[in-house]
Amino acid sequence: MLGPAEVRRLAEELDIRPTKKLGQNFVHDPNTVRKIVTAAELTNDDVVLEVGPGLGSLTLALLPPAKQVIAVEIDPKLAQRLPQTASEMDPENADKLHVVLKDAMKVTQQDLPEQPTAIVANLPYNVAVPVVLHLLAELPTLQKGLVMVQAEVADRMAAKPGNKIYGVPSVKLAWYANAKKAGSIGKNVFWPAPNVDSGLVWFQRHETLLSTVDKKRLFEIIDAAFAQRRKTLRAALKGWAGGAEQADELLQKAGIDPQQRGEQLSVIDFVRIAEV
The missing domain is CATH 1.10.8.100 (rRNA adenine dimethylase, C-terminal domain)
Known part of the structure; x- marks a missing residue:
């Protein structure tokens, strides 16, 4: 896995300066990555969709337990380097990785080499909810997910009726899936460190509620x-x-x-x- 030294080395090699615009905060703590993968409850039959793999910290941890990992990356430099990183760090599982250069908000079924069953991702804070809702709508094979988002967003996504933070993200996600909080993540596991803590949200798709409703x-x-x-x-x-x-x-x-x-x-x- 990628620790702080490896993350900095790769960033320097690629001349990457993390930008707020793309919500780039790279995880550099192996224990956090293991926590995410464990909470995702993956099986060796799962085709995992990762959005925004960045330098590959989470990607490397997803490869061993999954059948395949499809990484959707918007940054051309990062997308090009990721397969090489996988080959260098985990040659045994590197062939499970497929990288798609695309904006996750524009991904369709036709863009992917295989239809994913799970999404596991460290999502940019500014687009987390729209991305999750878009992928659940566009990819009916997605049955479960574990996403890391801003702590406040995680609370809203998992909120239930009557809670003061229950709102649009809570209800729209509930239409597709049952959601719950799956843990908290501090700021210092990222480079650069964000201004806020993060939270994990786990969800399981249920049968669409009364599919006759528009x-x-x-x-x-x-x-x-x-x-x-x-x-x-x-x-x-x-x-x-x-x-x-x-x-x-x-x-x-x-x-x-x-x-x-x-x-x-x-x-x-x-x-x-x-x-x-």
Whole structure:
């Protein structure tokens, strides 16, 4: 695995200066990497999708337990160097690695050599939730995942109804999967060290909730319900429904109290509104 010295050496070789724009904070602590892989609960049948492999710290730890690792990297320098790093550090498993030079937000099934069953990634803080939601929507074979994200984002992704931080990321992820926190990660395991701690979120895809519901409509309702958190659902949804009275009628038909707020509703409640 890559320790601090190896990470710095590779960065110097490639003339890489980590940028905030790409959310580049490279893990250089082997114990943290082992913790992530253990929490991911991988089997030797799993095809793992890693987003943003960077210099390869996590990639190297994923290769032994997985059937294959597909690493999606947006930086051409990093994407080109990664297979060589794998060959140098773990020649026995290097042939399991496939690198895809692509923005993860634009990845489709056709871009990948094999359809992944799991995602394990240290995700850039600024795009973590959109990336996870995009990949779950685009890749139906993804059954589970373990992602490292900003601690606050991890809390929001795993939050349940009634929690003050429960919001749009919580509900949209819940539509695809059951999510839970899987640990905390400090700042000092990264180079450069970020300003905030990180958290691990583990999720397992469930059967799509009432697949007859239009996802676009459902997500529009979720966005509207949380746009102004202090508003009742009657007020929050009036713009989307065409007026307060229409919103009131729709909510009552769905069996939802119009005076409730979005943070009190489960994903099933939102599905019922979308059905109506």
